[in-house]
Every structure is written in structure tokens, then in C-alpha cells.
Amino acid sequence: MFLDLFYGLREEGVPVSLQEWQAFLTALEKGLHGSSLARFYHLARACLVKSETLFDAFDRVFLRVFRGVEGEFGDDVTEKVLDWLRDPKNFTELTPEQRAELERLSSDELVRRFLERLAEQTERHDGGDRWVGTGGRSPFGHGGEHPTGIRVGGPGQRRSAMKVAEERRFSDYRTDATLDSRSLRVALRRLRQLTRTGVASELDLDETVDETCRNAGEIELVFRPPRKNDVRLLLLMDVGGTMDPYHEPVSRLLTALHEERGLRDFEAYYFHNCVYDHVYTRARLSRSDAKPTADLLRRLDPRWKVALVGDAAMHPTELLEAYGGIDPRVTTATPGIVWLQRIAAHFDRTVWINPDDARTWDGTYTTRLVRRLFPMFHLSVDGLSDAVRALVGARGQESSARREPG
Amino acid sequence: MTEDFQRFRGTPGYIASGPLVDAVNCAIALGRPLLLKGEPGTGKTVLARHVADGLGMKMLSWHVKSTTKGADGLYVYDTVQRLNDSRFGTGDVSDIRRYIRLGPLGQAFASAERVVLLIDEVDKADLEFPNDLLRELDEMRFSILETSEEVVAKERPVVLITSNNEKELPDAFLRRCVFHFIEFPDVGLMRQIVDVHHPNLDAKLLDQVLIKFYWLREQNELRKKPSTSELVDWISALLRAGMTHRQLEAHIPFLGTLLKKEQDVDALRDYDERKGKYPARWADLGPRFNQ
Numbered sequence: 182m183f184l185d186l187f188y189g190l191r192e193e194g195v196p197v198s199l200q201e202w203q204a205f206l207t208a209l210e211k212g213l214h215g216s217s218l219a220r221f222y223h224l225a226r227a228c229l230v231k232s233e234t235l236f237d238a239f240d241r242v243f244l245r246v247f248r249g250v251e252g253e254f255g256d257d258v259t260e261k262v263l264d265w266l267r268d269p270k271n272f273t274e275l276t277p278e279q280r281a282e283l284e285r286l287s288s289d290e291l292v293r294r295f296l297e298r299l300a301e302q303t304e305r306h307d308g309g310d311r312w313v314g315t316g317g318r319s320p321f322g323h324g325g326e327h328p329t330g331i332r333v334g335g336p337g338q339r340r341s342a343m344k345v346a347e348e349r350r351f352s353d354y355r356t357d358a359t360l361d362s363r364s365l366r367v368a369l370r371r372l373r374q375l376t377r378t379g380v381a382s383e384l385d386l387d388e389t390v391d392e393t394c395r396n397a398g399e400i401e402l403v404f405r406p407p408r409k410n411d412v413r414l415l416l417l418m419d420v421g422g423t424m425d426p427y428h429e430p431v432s433r434l435l436t437a438l439h440e441e442r443g444l445r446d447f448e449a450y451y452f453h454n455c456v457y458d459h460v461y462t463r464a465r466l467s468r469s470d471a472k473p474t475a476d477l478l479r480r481l482d483p484r485w486k487v488a489l490v491g492d493a494a495m496h497p498t499e500l501l502e503a504y505g506g507i508d509p510r511v512t513t514a515t516p517g518i519v520w521l522q523r524i525a526a527h528f529d530r531t532v533w534i535n536p537d538d539a540r541t542w543d544g545t546y547t548t549r550l551v552r553r554l555f556p557m558f559h560l561s562v563d564g565l566s567d568a569v570r571a572l573v574g575a576r577g578q579e580s581s582a583r584r585e586p587g
Numbered sequence: 588m589t590e591d592f593q594r595f596r597g598t599p600g601y602i603a604s605g606p607l608v609d610a611v612n613c614a615i616a617l618g619r620p621l622l623l624k625g626e627p628g629t630g631k632t633v634l635a636r637h638v639a640d641g642l643g644m645k646m647l648s649w650h651v652k653s654t655t656k657g658a659d660g661l662y663v664y665d666t667v668q669r670l671n672d673s674r675f676g677t678g679d680v681s682d683i684r685r686y687i688r689l690g691p692l693g694q695a696f697a698s699a700e701r702v703v704l705l706i707d708e709v710d711k712a713d714l715e716f717p718n719d720l721l722r723e724l725d726e727m728r729f730s731i732l733e734t735s736e737e738v739v740a741k742e743r744p745v746v747l748i749t750s751n752n753e754k755e756l757p758d759a760f761l762r763r764c765v766f767h768f769i770e771f772p773d774v775g776l777m778r779q780i781v782d783v784h785h786p787n788l789d790a791k792l793l794d795q796v797l798i799k800f801y802w803l804r805e806q807n808e809l810r811k812k813p814s815t816s817e818l819v820d821w822i823s824a825l826l827r828a829g830m831t832h833r834q835l836e837a838h839i840p841f842l843g844t845l846l847k848k849e850q851d852v853d854a855l856r857d858y859d860e861r862k863g864k865y866p867a868r869w870a871d872l873g874p875r876f877n878q
Contacts, residue, residue, distance in 0.1 A: 196758065198762050200762050200763070201762055204617055204619065204765075207617060208613050208616060208617055211616050211617075213609070213612060213613050213616055219605075220605070220606075220609055223605075223606040223609050223610065224609060224613055226766075227606075227609070227610040227613055227765045227766055227767055228613065228617075228765060228766075230766060231622070231761035231762075231764065231766045232761075232766075233624060233768040236768070379653060379654060380652075380653075380654045382654055399674075400670060400671065400674055402667060446714075479811065
């Protein structure tokens with residue numbers, strides 16, 4: 182039952198790690214939940230869920246796992262947990278050494294070793310306890326018995342996958358595709374505004390020597406603020422539908438941006454066709470990943486640079502009419518164009534990056550409308566350079582860039 | 588089975604919900620930091636003071652700023668003072684220990700008794716800041732490079748960390764924390780809170796005040812929702828001006844105490860001009876507020 186909670190949470194996208202699970206078990210052993218299911222619930226949430234945006238997912242899993250349980254273990258949650266812990270069935274096939282090692286493994290470590298194994302391995306492999314394959318006791322592969330294993334494709338018979346390594350349909354656009362993202366990175370390197378703002382905390386050696394000499398040898402320290410990149414970037418990405426063919430270039434762009442360590446701040450969200458009341462932290466656009474768009478506008482000040490990535494081609498009703506969103510799960514009274522107008526009005530610098538061929542832009546009604554709000558650039562190395570210039574360049578450059586793609 | 592440890596039970600001056608008290612105790616028992624999130628004005632920072640009072644411990648606070656570095660919390664080697672002393676011969680320069688100043692985290696570790704350490708607004712600092720503290724918070728020890736001394740916590744301090752959600756915190760950091768989200772108080776809790784600040788308020792006036800307040804918070808156009816502290820200020824202003832509940836039915840006077848952004852005040856003026864109606868009964872706010 183308790184493992185169901187663990188795996189249920191992970192299935193709903195709550196990133197519960199072994200470390201947190203152990204903390205939770207320790208807390209139970211100490212009797213912190215008292216004797217009520219409500220306190221048990223809060224204890225589990227405090228230990229396992231680290232963001233309020235995931236609370237909803239937690240609630241759903243909790244309900245599913247503990248439905249009808251209230252009467253059954255009102256008083257002795259602890260006993261049940263300890264029974265479960267004592268039950269050898271839950272740890273079959275594990276020697277004490279293996280368990281000890283298991284406890285040492287953090288999930289990052291697992292992924293790293295997984296990648297190493299993949300690199301070593303050249304052919305398909307089943308059984309055994311070292312290689313990636315099916316069956317067996319290696320933590321990698323599927324259908325095996327290692328409780329924290331990484332699942333590689335195939336059905337998860339024992340639900341013992343700690344991280345499902347197989348790709349989902351709308352897998353997050355962030356991939357490790359390093360092929361040829363170098364040119365993109367070069368283009369993005371210009372995404373810099375080095376400014377000396379903030380607190381003077383860096384010793385200005387030249388000025389100090391100068392001032393000290395002026396001061397007849399009495400030490401006079403001069404400080405200045407350190408040079409720092411001041412660019413904060415908000416990326417909003419269209420996923421699914423007509424964007425599917427562009428998965429590859431968009432994921433390369435995202436990889437490049439994630440590797441761009443210099444940005445002062447970087448946030449990325451997904452949407453489908455047009456931005457409405459909510460944007461999503463993950464590409465599968467499930468409701469648990471939704472963030473209110475209004476919150477973004479409240480939280481991020483106008484100095485944030487905004488890049489929208491999408492083809493802007495949709496049915497006019499999706500852009501212009503109330504309840505126009507194509508996704509039946511989401512009803513929204515505010516037309517998409519109003520949200521786009523709000524974004525354009527709130528932020529000083531915005532660009533729209535379009536993967537479609539620039540010659541087709543004028544042929545689409547909605548693309549023309551979107552272009553009135555945002556300067557539009559093609560998703561190519563050149564187009565990206567222009568977009569970056571529009572985001573951080575001097576104002577004059579920006580207006581010339583605005584005309585360029587037309 | 589149940590191990591004994593110092594438990595926090597709340598204090599008279601702070602109205603804490605049951606889950607919050609549980610989360611504090613869980614953090615104390617596990618010896619892990621408690622991460623507190625919630626809207627501004629929900630009493631995250633004040634909690635630390637009351638936890639310290641409730642447990643009878645000393646409190647140390649570390650207010651994080653955008654320039655704060657992880658190492659600052661452990662210790663600072665005051666090179667400038669040492670240089671000055673050497674220049675003017677005002678101090679004993681040979682002893683480097685005199686120029687090592689422990690930061691709040693360092694003091695918490697070095698303290699002989701258990702203390703409450705507040706790390707306030709951890710999200711203000713650089714993204715890497717929480718990661719720089721992982722090892723220190725895990726093992727509760729660090730070494731001073733200049734003197735090769737090691738500071739080891741005799742008693743694990745009770746660490747409370749607040750965040751205003753301005754940045755995402757790194758996963759590795761989150762894994763080590765106990766998390767509690769302080770929800771915005773519901774109407775019942777808000778009545779208690781108002782009562783602490785303005786005892787014996789006229790019940791009808793309070794109703795009107797709260798209806799307007801929660802209605803404002805429901806408005807999606809607002810960029811900054813009014814918070815508890817602003818509500819308390821607003822009530823002070825209303826009382827000072829001798830407003831009655833009737834005057835409140837169709838107006839929101841002293842709007843400036845509730846809304847702090849020009850755009851928000853404009854948005855409400857637009858609403859006025861469109862002859863928008865303000866709610867005067869709880870039923871006007873929809874089923875969530877039916878009392």
C-alpha cells in the first residue's frame with residue numbers, strides 16, 4: 182500500500198526520490214503522524230512533495246491509494262508501516278550488500294550509471310545482473326526486480342521503474358541532442374547585457390591604487406558592482422499538432438538555452454496553439470503542470486525578455502473567440518489574442534520565433550495578426566541572431582530588425 | 588516507538604494551523620530544514636520568531652539578498668580590517684582568528700545550545716546559492732580554510748527557510764527539505780487574525796470588510812493581490828475615519844492601502860465606470876464563500 186503511494190506519485194509526475202521516501206519512513210517511525218489519517222496525510226505531503234503546484238497530484242494519488250482506509254487504520258498506521266517494512270516479500274532477491282548500495286544511490290547517480298552502461302553495451306542482452314536488458318537484477322532494463330531500476334522501454338510489469346527512460350509522445354522538448362546545436366549556441370551567446378548594477382562588492386584595483394596614491398599612501402578602497410549578465414528570458418513554446426514536424430529544431434533550441442549558463446534567469450513554459458489562461462511547465466500539458474498566465478505577468482517584471490516559439494498558424498476562432506481553445510479539457514473565456522496582447526503590452530521586448538518558412542507567413546491570417554503584436558523571426562541560426570538582437574540590442578537596431586523579415 | 592524530542596506547539600501570538608505545527612515538528616525530528624512557501628504577507632518570517640519563542644531557543648536570522656553568497660553565511664575573512672590594522676598598527680595582525688567573523692549559519696553551528704536559524708527569502712539569491720549550502724546543511728559542519736579549524740554543530744539547529752517563489756529552487760536542495768506551503772487564510776482563520784489586531788470590531792463592519800477583501804483577491808486583472816497585512820492596515824484606516832458598514836456596501840474607500848500598483852487602481856476605476864457592482868453579501872461571492 183505504501184509503495185503504491187510512492188509509485189503513484191512518481192506516475193503523476195511528482196519527483197519523489199528515495200532520499201525523501203526514507204525521510205518519510207523515519208518520520209513515521211518516530212510517530213510524528215500521531216494517530217490520525219489527516220496528520221499522516223500532511224506528514225506525507227511535507228516530506229514527499231516540494232512544490233505547491235504538485236499538491237493537486239498528491240491529493241489524487243492519496244485518494245486513490247487510501248480510499249476506504251480511514252476506518253481500517255485510524256489508530257495504527259505505524260504498525261502497518263512497520264509490518265510492511267518487516268515483510269521480507271518486499272525485499273526479495275536483495276542481499277544486505279545490495280540494499281546498502283541501493284540506499285547510497287541517488288537518482289542522479291542512477292542516471293549517470295545508466296548512460297555509462299549504455300555506452301559500454303553494444304548488443305541486446307537478457308538476464309544477468311550487469312547489462313541493460315530484460316529480466317535480471319541489474320538496476321537497468323525492465324521486468325527485473327531491482328526496486329529502483331530505470332526502465333528502458335517495454336511494459337513495466339513490476340512497476341519497479343524509478344525513472345521511465347522510454348520516451349513519451351509529448352516528451353519534454355529538452356533532449357540531450359547535441360548534434361549541431363553549436364551554431365545555435367553561438368547565436369545565443371549574444372543574449373547578454375553585461376551591466377554593472379547592484380551592490381558595489383568587487384574591489385576595483387586600478388581605482389584603489391589611484392585613490393590610495395592621491396591619499397598620500399593611506400589605503401583608500403574603491404568598490405564597484407561586478408559585471409553580470411542581466412538578461413532574464415521567458416520562453417513560451419507551442420507543442421503538438423502542427424508543431425510536431427518541428428520537434429527536432431525546437432528541442433535543439435531548448436537544449437542550447439539550457440546549456441546557456443550565463444543567463445541571469447531563464448524560465449520555459451509550453452502551450453498548445455495559442456496562449457490562454459494557463460501555460461504548462463511540461464510538454465505533455467497535463468493539468469497538474471498548469472500555471473496561470475496571469476501569474477507570469479504579475480511575477481515577472483517588464484525587463485524580462487520574452488521569446489514565443491510557435492507557428493502562429495491556427496484556425497481564426499482559436500485566436501479570436503472566447504472558448505476558442507482547441508483542447509477540450511480547457512475552457513477559457515478570454516480569447517487567445519487578448520492574452521497575446523497582454524504579454525506584448527507587459528514586457529518591453531518580445532519576439533516570436535516561427536519555424537515555418539518566412540515566405541508562408543503572409544499567407545496565413547492568424548500569422549499576420551500575431552505579427553502585428555510581435556516582431557517575428559525564422560527559427561534558423563540567422564533568424565535567431567536577429568531575434569537576439571531584437572531582444573537585447575539598442576532600440577534602433579530593434580526597429581530595423583522588425584522590418585527585416587517582412 | 589515514539590521518540591521524545593522538543594516539540595513546537597504554537598504560541599498565543601501566532602495563529603498556526605495544525606498541519607503547519609506538524610510540519611515544524613517533522614523538520615525538528617528529522618533534523619532537516621523546513622522550507623516555507625506562501626504568498627507574501629502570510630507570516631512566513633514571523634513564524635521563525637514564534638518557533639524560537641515556543642521552544643525557548645535563541646533565534647538567528649540570515650536575510651538573503653541578491654548578492655549573498657553561500658560562504659557568507661559560514662564565515663567572512665575580513666581582509667580589509669586586517670590590512671588597515673597592519674597599516675596603522677591598531678591591532679594584533681599576527682592572529683588571523685581575530686579577522687574571521689562567523690556568519691549566521693556559522694554562529695548557529697558554533698552555538699553551545701540549540702538555536703533556531705531563519706534563512707529568509709532564499710530565492711532572492713543566485714540560483715546556485717542553495718546548492719552551495721547542501722553539504723553544510725546535511726552534515727552541519729564546515730571548515731575554515733584560513734585556520735584549518737572545523738566548526739561542527741553540537742546541536743543540530745532548527746533551520747527554517749522561506750521562499751517567495753521568485754525562482755525555482757534546485758531539486759537537490761528540495762530533496763533535503765521538509766516542505767510546507769502556507770495557504771492564504773480562509774475566512775474563518777482571517778477573522779481570528781483580524782481579531783488579534785483589532786479586537787471587538789463591529790461584526791457587520793467586519794463582514795463588509797472581508798467580503799470586499801476576498802472579492803478583490805478574486806479579481807484576475809489585479810497584478811498584486813492585497814495580503815493580510817494590507818487588510819489590517821485598511822481596517823485601521825476605516826476605523827480612524829469612522830466608517831460604518833453601510834458606507835462600505837457600495838464603495839471601497841482608501842483603496843490605496845489595499846492596492847499598491849497604479850495599474851490595479853486603474854483597473855478598479857474602469858470597473859467603477861462600467862457601473863460594475865461590488866458585492867455586499869457573502870452569497871455574491873459565489874458558493875465557495877457561503878457561510
